[in-house]
Amino acid sequence: xxxxxxxxxxxxxxxxxxxxxxxxxxxxxxxxxxxxxxxxxxxxxxxxxxxxxxxxxxxxxxxxxxxxxxxxxxxxxxxxxxxxxxxxxxxxxxxxxxxxxxxxxxxxxxxxxxxxxxxxxxxxxxxxxxxxxxxxxxxxxxxxxxxxxxxxxxxxxxxxxxxxxxxxxxxxxxxxxxxxxxxxxxxxxxxxxxxxxxxxxxxxxxxxxxxxxxxxxxxxxxxxxxxxxxxxxxxxxxxxxxxxxxxxxxxxxxxxxxxxxxxxxxxxxxxxxxxxxxxxxxxxxxxxxxxxxxxxxxxxxxxxxxxxxxxxxxxxxxxxxxxxxxxxxxxxxxxxxxxxxxxxxxxxxxxxxxxxxxxxxxxxxxxxxxxxxxxxxxxxxxxxxxxxxxxxxxxxxxxxxxxxxxxxxxxxxxxxxxxxxxxxxxxxxxxxxxxxxxxxxxxxxxxxxxxxxxxxxxxxxxxxxxxxxxxxxxxxxxxxxxxxxxxxxxxxxxxxxxxxxxxxxxxxxxxxxxxxxxxxxxxxxxxxxxxxxxxxxxxxxxxxxxxxxxxxxxxxxxxxxxxxxxxxxxxxxxxxxxxxxxxxxxxxxxxxxxxxxxxxxxxxxxxxxxxxxxxxxxxxxxxxxxxxxxxxxxxxxxxxxxxxxxxxxxxxxxxxxxxxxxxxxxxxxxxxxxxxxxxxxxxxxxxxxxxxxxxxxxxxxxxxxxxxxxxxxxxxxxxxxxxxxxxxxxxxxxxxxxx
Numbered sequence: 041x042x043x044x045x046x047x048x049x050x051x052x053x054x055x056x057x058x059x060x061x062x063x064x065x066x067x068x069x070x071x072x073x074x075x076x077x078x079x080x081x082x083x084x085x086x087x088x089x090x091x092x093x094x095x096x097x098x099x100x101x102x103x104x105x106x107x108x109x110x111x112x113x114x115x116x117x118x119x120x121x122x123x124x125x126x127x128x129x130x131x132x133x134x135x136x137x138x139x140x141x142x143x144x145x146x147x148x149x150x151x152x153x154x155x156x157x158x159x160x161x162x163x164x165x166x167x168x169x170x171x172x173x174x175x176x177x178x179x180x181x182x183x184x185x186x187x188x189x190x191x192x193x194x195x196x197x198x199x200x201x202x203x204x205x206x207x208x209x210x211x212x213x214x215x216x217x218x219x220x221x222x223x224x225x226x227x228x229x230x231x232x233x234x235x236x237x238x239x240x241x242x243x244x245x246x247x248x249x250x251x252x253x254x255x256x257x258x259x260x261x262x263x264x265x266x267x268x269x270x271x272x273x274x275x276x277x278x279x280x281x282x283x284x285x286x287x288x289x290x291x292x293x294x295x296x297x298x299x300x301x302x303x304x305x306x307x308x309x310x311x312x313x314x315x316x317x318x319x320x321x322x323x324x325x326x327x328x329x330x331x332x333x334x335x336x337x338x339x340x341x342x343x344x345x346x347x348x349x350x351x352x353x354x355x356x357x358x359x360x361x362x363x364x365x366x367x368x369x370x371x372x373x374x375x376x377x378x379x380x381x382x383x384x385x386x387x388x389x390x391x392x393x394x395x396x397x398x399x400x401x402x403x404x405x406x407x408x409x410x411x412x413x414x415x416x417x418x419x420x421x422x423x424x425x426x427x428x429x430x431x432x433x434x435x436x437x438x439x440x441x442x443x444x445x446x447x448x449x450x451x452x453x454x455x456x457x458x459x460x461x462x463x464x465x466x467x468x469x470x471x472x473x474x475x476x477x478x479x480x481x482x483x484x485x486x487x488x489x490x491x492x493x494x495x496x497x498x499x500x501x502x503x504x505x506x507x508x509x510x511x512x513x514x515x516x517x518x519x520x521x522x523x524x525x526x527x528x529x530x531x532x533x534x535x536x537x538x539x540x541x542x543x544x545x546x547x548x549x550x551x552x553x554x555x556x557x558x559x560x561x562x563x564x565x566x567x568x569x570x571x572x573x574x575x576x577x578x579x580x581x582x583x584x585x586x587x588x589x590x591x592x593x594x595x596x597x598x599x600x601x602x603x604x605x606x607x608x609x610x611x612x613x614x615x616x617x618x619x620x621x622x623x624x625x626x627x628x629x630x631x632x633x634x635x636x637x638x639x640x641x642x643x644x645x646x647x648x649x650x651x652x653x654x655x656x657x658x659x660x661x662x663x664x665x666x667x668x669x670x671x672x673x674x675x676x677x678x679x680x681x682x683x684x685x686x687x688x689x690x691x692x693x694x695x696x697x698x699x700x701x702x703x704x705x706x707x708x709x710x711x712x713x714x715x716x717x718x719x720x721x722x723x724x725x726x727x728x729x730x731x732x733x734x735x736x737x738x739x740x741x742x743x744x745x746x747x748x749x750x751x752x753x754x755x756x757x758x759x760x761x762x763x764x765x766x767x768x769x770x771x772x773x774x775x776x777x778x779x
Contacts, residue, residue: 081122085127085130088108089233093326112131115131129207129235145218146209146211146214147720148217148304149304149305152199152213153383154382155364155388157389167387168342170384171376172185175375184369185369186314186335186369187341187368189333189334189336189342189346189365190301190364191333191363192362193301193359194275194276194361195249195251195275195276195358196280197249198212198249199245202241203244205235205238206236210227212283220284227288231296231297232327236325236326236327240325241306241307241308243305243307244303244305244325245306247300247301247303248300248301251279251297252276252279252296253295253358254357256275257278261278274427275358275359277427282294282296299328300327301329301330301364302315306751313370313371314369316368319333332349332356336365349363364389365387367385371754371758374713374737374753375738376738377736394455396423396424396429396453397453398422398451399419399448400417400451402418403482404418405485406514407506407512408514410515411505411512412503413485414433414436415436415482416431416432417433417434417463418431419431424455429461432460435462437504443466446479447481451464451467452464494506513544517539520539520543520554521534524554528593528594529583531554531583532576533576533579534576538568551594552678552681555682557576559573559574583684585685587687588612588614589602595672598666599658600663604659607653607654615667615680629651630652634650637650704731704777705728705731705775705776709733711735711737711755711764712725712746713748713753713755714752715751724772739755739759739762744765745772746764746766747767747772748766748767748768
């Protein structure tokens with residue numbers, strides 16, 4: 041039986057008119073006898089592509105599976121008998137090739153961003169209000185605002201790169217900047233065209249979701265049971281696991297689908313001005329696009345779409361976990377900009393969480409990298425939110441007290457999407473003789489469960505913490521892993537097991553100790569040969585050259601994530617300047633400027649820049665306390681003494697760093713757009729900051745220069761309308777003096 045027949049869909053064969061079977065082939069090409077093999081093969085490919093599109097995209101097959109299989113077998117025979125006819129975009133190439141050796145990394149031409157989430161109506165109305173306020177501040181008419189609404193599919197995000205209409209590469213989302221090359225596996229998915237309708241743009245990167253229909257998931261699990269193999273937990277896991285098979289032939293046997301929902305890089309084509317138009321444009325190119333979508337004028341329209349989809353959710357053939365709202369005008373996307381890694385022009389509205397009941401078997405305490413003690417519920421296994429849950433967060437001792445939890449309780453557990461499961465409440469307890477001894481109260485420990493040091497809870501804080509800092513092995517391990525991660529100091533090869541050996545063996549107590557390691561010492565560790573040891577020493581040495589923002593993030597200061605670290609690095613050239621800040625005076629200065637800006641807005645005047653805008657009192661207090669702790673200063677000074685440094689804007693590098701940079705761009709604001717010849721966006725931004733300039737995500741009257749590369753987007757039009765100067769990478773290098 042054919043793969044299509046196994047989908048149990050032959051009964052839905054519809055014949056709206058004359059059935060387009062072999063008679064659809066051009067005259068003289070209907071048999072293999074005497075016909076031109078090349079013309080016959082191309083005709084068969086065109087027909088099979090059409091039938092694939094009808095079946096997998098339109099969900100309206102027009103031929104029975106037997107006829108499809110006959111044509112497919114004929115094409116296979118032709119390509120076997122005439123090897124020169126084989127083509128990479130032939131439907132027969134979808135059966136899967138040789139086993140791959142792994143997945144190569146792929147850097148996305150433009151980041152694949154995540155979305156901020158909303159869980160109630162108020163959050164959606166707040167999103168709409170903020171968008172309208174930002175448009176008004178930019179001098180645009182909020183009355184022209186429209187939203188595009190679509191489904192949030194529960195699958196795996198991927199990017200498909202087409203060049204001149206042919207699929208050349210596919211990658212998973214990964215961390216948003218770098219994904220995994222899954223081209224061979226993507227080519228097996230019949231819902232994804234290997235060649236677009238007509239001649240496509242020079243480059244078209246399509247963003248979308250790989251998923252599995254619920255019925256196909258059930259059939260797959262039935263086959264797994266029959267074969268005595270492990271069943272998949274849910275369609276999302278099945279889709280992700282199928283796409284990441286090292287053998288494409290395995291992926292080819294899995295019933296995967298695809299929905300396009302956007303684009304990344306586009307070159308050589310004018311794309312529609314609206315997101316709703318873009319989806320229709322992608323659909324016209326032969327790409328599958330979800331049919332459930334709408335355009336709304338305001339928050340009421342968005343919420344009406346959400347409720348309508350919620351009512352139909354159970355009847356959909358695939359799983360979704362919410363809906364997505366996007367500002368429809370695409371030229372407004374860059375104007376609205378981004379907050380950290382999420383766009384301001386889009387929002388994911390999640391459906392209510394799923395809940396289940398189980399038993400609270402015990403409560404254990406984990407110690408995090410900042411010393412925070414977190415109680416964790418150990419649960420009798422329960423299936424909720426698509427996965428089997430055995431652990432759930434209890435947050436802190438106040439939460440346990442507020443919920444009145446006791447070990448032995450029957451509790452309600454909630455899991456929403458990918459959010460960590462949590463215990464919501466306890467059910468009424470049993471009473472009487474049979475319940476005696478079943479329930480036990482829990483108290484947070486006053487000694488660290490890892491190192492035995494004292495724990496304390498500061499006034500106004502919800503969390504209890506171990507006071508041992510980096511001396512606590514639990515904190516030490518996590519602090520070192522955080523320090524070495526790719527977005528911090530980027531020490532490749534320093535993984536969890538190796539860090540455990542270094543800490544347990546007393547070789548490393550603080551991050552500064554890493555820079556005293558040598559290859560001979562490392563080679564003596566378990567599973568560390570001479571080559572691995574030499575590579576790690578080289579990676580550690582390479583990490584000495586970094587940026588101030590990465591260094592601050594690597595220190596693991598509480599509340600200082602990547603975005604806050606960048607803001608601090610933009611404002612201060614080095615550790616001494618940051619640690620020596622008069623934070624009280626800074627707070628008074630910020631308050632005065634914010635008060636003055638309120639008066640300026642009332643007068644219609646431009647506001648003054650606010651120092652450390654976005655860095656609130658809680659973050660400031662955390663930074664202040666970090667640098668007030670002598671032990672922390674000792675670690676920082678040891679790192680600098682070990683040669684860790686960064687290029688400073690004023691040319692004075694951190695200890696051990698080569699002096700570079702200037703004030704050449706001081707006071708200038710730059711916006712980056714398009715693909716530069718030799719610099720990534722991050723490298724270009726670092727160059728600008730290194731020479732005293734600042735980088736913004738959107739063009740405004742305050743922008744001094746737009747640095748444009750290939751496939752520059754709507755920011756160029758915005759720059760032209762505002763009279764902002766546009767330069768290329770060569771001009772930027774000329775301004776900085778860097779070759």
